Every structure is written in structure tokens, then in C-alpha cells.
Amino acid sequence: MHPTAAVLLDAHTRHFMDRLAGPDLSTLLDDETASLCDWAATRPVTCVTDEVRVRDFLLRNVFEVAPSETLLTQIGTLATVALKNPMNKQTSLEELLNAREYDLIVDRVIELEDLRRQIVHSVMQNPSVTQLISDLVYHGLKNYLVEENGLTKKVPGMSSLMKMGKGMMERMGSLDAALESTLKGYVKRNTRATMELSERLVERAMETPKLKAVARQFWQQIKGEKLHRVTQYVTADDVDDVVRIGSTIWNHFRQTPYARDMLNDLVHAWFEQWGSQTLMQVLEDIGLTRERLQVEVRSIGEPLVAELIQSGHLEARIRLHLESFYDSPEATTALGG
Structure with a gap:
């Protein structure tokens, strides 16, 4: 140089x-x-x-990048620190979310009426739900017919008659199975109709004004609750x-x-x-x-x-x-x- x-x-x-x-x-x-x-x-x-x-x-x-183990550990650690923070015992929900903001969120969600109807319809017409309700009704009806109930206690001799009928049903085997099949079919057919009626009733119960009223009542109940009320149940x-x-x-x-x-x-x-x-x-x-x-x-x-x-x-x-x-x-x- x-x-x-x-x-x-x-x-x-x-x-x-x-x-x-x-x-x-x-x-x-x-x-x-x-x-x-x-x-x-x-x-x-x-x-x-x-x-x-x-x-x-x-x-x-x-x-194209999978989260690393170190990153996942950091996320979990920081989330745990936040959930276990002592401030959660002194901080209420309304300090983080005021009534006006809550109403805005609720109103926007509730206004999704088409989505709400579709969810109600999907749940009420789901075969698994229908089968569950049908089974509950069937077992309740069967127990009512073969077990002691309010009628047997009010009518003299009815208790003995019901017990005798139950014994006969158990001894008749195939007839009992036929009756069970018939009873199940009857309950299932009527459950479908009941579920359709229930769907309409649920839709009426979930009309926008009613839901808004329920949401506001719910807010009054929870707004003063401390965050610790929920976070205490979440472990690391x-x-x-x-x-x-x-x-x-x-x-x-x-x-x-x-x-x-x-x-x-x-x-x-x-x-x-x-x-x-x-x-x-x-x-x-x-x-x-x-x-x-x-x-x-x-x-x-x-x-x-x-x-x-x-x-x-x-x-x-x-x-x-x-x-x-x-x-x-x-x-x-x-x-x-």
C-alpha cells in the first residue's frame, strides 16, 4: 500500500x-x-x-420450516408464565374487555343467523344425536312399563300385577324380543318427528333478541371474575x-x-x-x-x-x-x- x-x-x-x-x-x-x-x-x-x-x-x-423443539419449548414456557402470573389473581375480566367491546363481539357473532340455523339443523338432525335421544326415551319408557311407577303406588293391586307382567315377559323370551323391537321402532319413528319439532323450538329459543339478552346476563355474571378463576385449572x-x-x-x-x-x-x-x-x-x-x-x-x-x-x-x-x-x-x- x-x-x-x-x-x-x-x-x-x-x-x-x-x-x-x-x-x-x-x-x-x-x-x-x-x-x-x-x-x-x-x-x-x-x-x-x-x-x-x-x-x-x-x-x-x-x-417449509417446521417449528423447532426449542421454539415449542419457549412458547410453552412463556404461556405457562402468563397463566401462572400473580396478576391473574388481581385482574378481572372487565379490566381487559369492557362491556361495549363485549357487546360488539356478541352482536357480530349473533348476527350470523344463517350459520346458527345450519349448526342447529346439523346437530338436531345428526343420526347419532337422534339415536341417543331414541335410546334414552326407549329405556325410560321400558322402565316405566316394567318397573314400579307412580301408577302402581296409587292403584291397589297394580304393583302385584306389574310384577306378574314383568315375570311373564321374562319367561316368554321371543315375545319379549318382538315387543322390544316394536317398541324401539315406535320410539325411533316418533323421535324423528320430535327432533324436527325440537329443532324449530331451539331456533325460536335462539332468536337474535333472546340470545343478546342471555349474552348480556352472562356478562353481568362473569365480568367481575378474576382471571385466576380459569387459569388455575391449567397446568404446565x-x-x-x-x-x-x-x-x-x-x-x-x-x-x-x-x-x-x-x-x-x-x-x-x-x-x-x-x-x-x-x-x-x-x-x-x-x-x-x-x-x-x-x-x-x-x-x-x-x-x-x-x-x-x-x-x-x-x-x-x-x-x-x-x-x-x-x-x-x-x-x-x-x-x-
């Missing part, structure tokens, strides 16, 4: 270090952030990236199980064709509607204004630069990059060989 170039290299390095280590750092960070924002305000998103790059980035870094093992189950579900979902196709459609829809916006508009839409960015860059940049300087890493990197110029043939020629 030319002797003069070596002197210039040292001076240039000190110049950079003085700017970064001194009181000018805050101004420097603000100026560079503002300059970058000015540039971002002139560049549409589509000039910087496109659908394919964004989609591929999400595929590589979200859909429960949290770990939920985290593991969630990870299993996600690992399956992220590999399905549905997930990939949905990602493509969502990225395409975003670019169709907002791709022509400038980078700065996109940042402002998520709350990152120029002023906020300057504050955040300072809050992160100042301690980071201080640590880079203290460790010697920053000076070494600056010197390395400047040295490549000052040791170049062009610099040597410029300095007179």
Missing part, C-alpha cells in the same frame, strides 16, 4: 468512527432514516418486489400438550395443497389491490410513520452501534472495506505511484 494511502486509510477510518461514536450518531440515524423514507415514498411495491418473490419467501420461511403439562397439538396441526396444514393454493391466492389478491402503493404508504398503513421509524431506529441503532464499537467489530469492518480501495492500483496511481 502507498504510504500516503495508509495515512489516508487511518484518517478515513477515524472519521467514520468519530461520527458513529460521538453525539452525531443520533442525527446520522435520523437523517438516514428520513432519506430512506423519502426514497420509499417514490417507489411502488411492484418496483421492489413481486408476487413470486413474496410467495416464495413465505414458502421458504413459513410453510396442559399447556405443553396444546402447543404440541397445535404444532402437529400446523405441520400437517402447511404441507397441504389447500395451504399452498390459498397462499398463492392471498398474495395475488394483495398485489392486485395494494401492489401499486408506494413502500412508504404500505409502512404507514401498518402504523410505521416516518417519525415512528426514526424513533425505533434510534432505540435499536444507538445501543447496537455502541456494542459494535466497544467490541472492535465495527472498526475492523470499516477498515476492511476502506482498505480494499486505498490498496487498489487506482488509489496508488492517483497518489502518484
